[in-house]
Amino acid sequence: MDFITLKNITKTFDGVDVLKDINLKINEGETLGILGRSGSGKSVLINMLRGTKEYMPDAGNIIMNIAVCPDCLAVESPSHAGEKCRCGGTYEAKEVDFFNAERKLFASIKRRISIMLQRNFALYDEETVIENVMRAMPEGVEYEEGLYAALELLEMVQMNHRITHVARDLSGGEKQRVVLARQLAKNPMMFLADEPTGTLDPQTAVKLHNTLKEGVKDEGITMLITSHWPEVMTELADNVIWLENGQIKEEGDPHVVVDHFMETVPVPKKPEIPEFGEPEVVLEDVKKHYYSIERGVVKAVDGINLTINNEEIFGIVGLSGSGKTTTTRMLMGLTEPSSGDIKIKLGDEWIDMTKVGPLNRGRIMPYIGLLHQEYSLYPHRTILGNLTDAISLDLPAEFGKIQAIHALVTVGFDEKDATLILEKYPDQLSVGEKHRIALAQVLIKEPKLIILDEPTGTMDPITRVNVTDSILKARAELEQTFIIVSHDMDFVLDVCDRAALMRGGKLLDVGTPEEIVDQLTPDEKEDMLKER
The missing domain is CATH 3.40.50.300 (P-loop containing nucleotide triphosphate hydrolases)
Incomplete structure (x- = not known):
């Protein structure tokens, strides 16, 4: 009808x-x-x-x-x-x-009418999973009827093992599934x-x-x-x-x-692998263990060794829970390792990233750019403000505008759209456009080392190709080193020179992306490869 x-x-x-x-x-x-x-x-x-x-x-x-x-x-x-x-x-x-x-x-x-929005979890953070779903039940539903209905919905979204967990403690994927259960509860x-x-x-x-x-x-x-x-x-x-x-x-x-x-989606042209510079990032026997009441000792990262070279585009790949994000957080100094050495080269000197303070890892932080999976923009600043003032980029106004337009063009906007978008606010843009602006926010500072955590999350295929080209262009023009953390193996094949495969907290292999594909299990290939 x-x-x-x-x-x-x-x-x-x-x-x-x-x-x-x-x-x-x-x-x-x-x-x-x-x-x-x-x-x-x-x-x-x-x-x-x-x-x-x-x-x-x-x-x-x-x-x-x-x-x-x-x-x-x-x-x-x-x-x-x-x-x-x-x-x-x-x-x-x-x-x-x-x-x-x-x-x-x-x-x-x-x-x-129920709706699920991009990157919007809309949960009651201090309430349990089951309480969140029951809150969404239509008026007039009896408590016991609502309870059984909520349990059925949580089983359907595979969250019945988390019914007593507080919403704020869930992962992003778990929150999204609870949101779905809430929307279905509204009938x-x-x-x-x-x-x-x-x-x-x-x-x-x-x-x-x-x-x-x-x-x-x-x-x-x-x-x-x-x-x-x-x-x-x-x-x-x-x-x-x-x-x-x-x-x-x-x-x-x-x-x-x-x-x-x-x-209409262009195929990115991957250049021949260039000759890399000397080692720039070195991890030696790095471990991150913690204790969980439910699971005992959890070895999130278990003794990895890794060397990443200057001007290399390096991928760290694996499914959720493999340890790749924990590894990156330790590399950035956001999570302290249980043991091991992490060093990044600054000029001719190696910086120990396990040591805090302005004379240790604080010295190199201005030269590292990070695009986190849960990026955010300043909602009350224009895009120009987000790209300049909001990240303390101290430039004359006109030069700052030129740099902002250049950064937006680098991530796939044409020059006309880039100029028009500068005076807009984040809530006037689509999620994919905001994602590209967050990447431009990283690139505009021209850091030596750039870490991208799941950079293709909300990107349509055309934008993804633009970002692939942007990374290759930035490496060529600005002599930057990239570390890309991703479960998107197609993207890694398009952009990375080498990659490391992680599984269960261990680093299993390092090689070209094509060599890593050969090491994937059938389940990993099904979940990580979409186009090939």
Whole structure:
């Protein structure tokens, strides 16, 4: 049945049309995939269909065919017309202009729409997992009924082993799964997912995709999902639209549209491996052990030895829990090792990173750039402010602007867009655009050593190629050394000269990315290789 019809939808921000004359039909129970690079309008469309007032169309209408109980204004999808409501009334078919609906009806419709946003966990940090899910249950649900329903949902999202854990103590992937359980607890008639797996490792992302299929698609709930992973579109979507510059460029069969979109993604040209300089980073027998009440002694990193050379692009790869992020944190001085030596060369001198203070690792920190997986921008500063003042880059105003534009061009913006974006604020940009700005924030300081933790998390394929080219260009022009921590083996193959494979806290092998691929287990290949 026809559920939602978008008629001539246009939305403008700061004089720029971010959606232009969108016409679209969404059927009840359909899963619609929304494909497109960062800034194409995907998130704007999702937030508009959520009913967020700031995203109300400037032109056009969103027409919804729904079933409404006239007695209590309860709302259901259109196929429920004629059925009995919980209050005793009968659902009646009704056509509604969403943003022009009467206030109470508008609120009733919004309550039946669930949404998962990028990088937004929206949990009660001090409450347990089970309490978080029970809070999301609809009004009128008895405690015992809600408890059993919450337990079933947590089992579905594979979080039933964490029901008594406080939300703040969960990992990012675990939080995202609890968010999904909360949204499903609301018993939605429409589910909106905006890059729900953008920051997750492939293993966790697959679990979330399976849950979306089982808990949303297979239950007949209408779903709209945006993703830069083509396989999400082909596995979950019944129909796909490709957005480009705010317009629908193509609509149709997921496999056909995805293939056409991927044809526009350039293939990065990896240069021959250059001759490296002398060793710049050395780790010798580095260990990080800690004690857990549940697990006893945990060997997060267990005696690794590693040498990274000047001007090398080096990957540290492995699945979640392999020890790669802990290794990087020890290298940066953010986590103290249990034992071992960590040294980084500054000029002709080796700095001991296990020793604190301005005369030890404090001396080299200004020369190290870090893009953390959980990066953040200053929300009340413009992009220019984020790139200059906010990171204490002491430059004359005009020179600072030139450097900021250069940094934005380096991470894939064209010069015109880079100039326009400088006066915008982070909340005016897509998550993918903010990700690139965070990378530009690192590159603008021109550090000697750059550490990138899962740099491709929220990037669409075209942006990913731009970032690959940016890293190769930065190495060539600025003689920089890169350490890339990633579970994205395709990206490592494209950009890295050598890589180290970690598994269970141990460093198993070091070699070219192609040699490391040969060392992967079948499960690792399935989770870490997408395109080859």
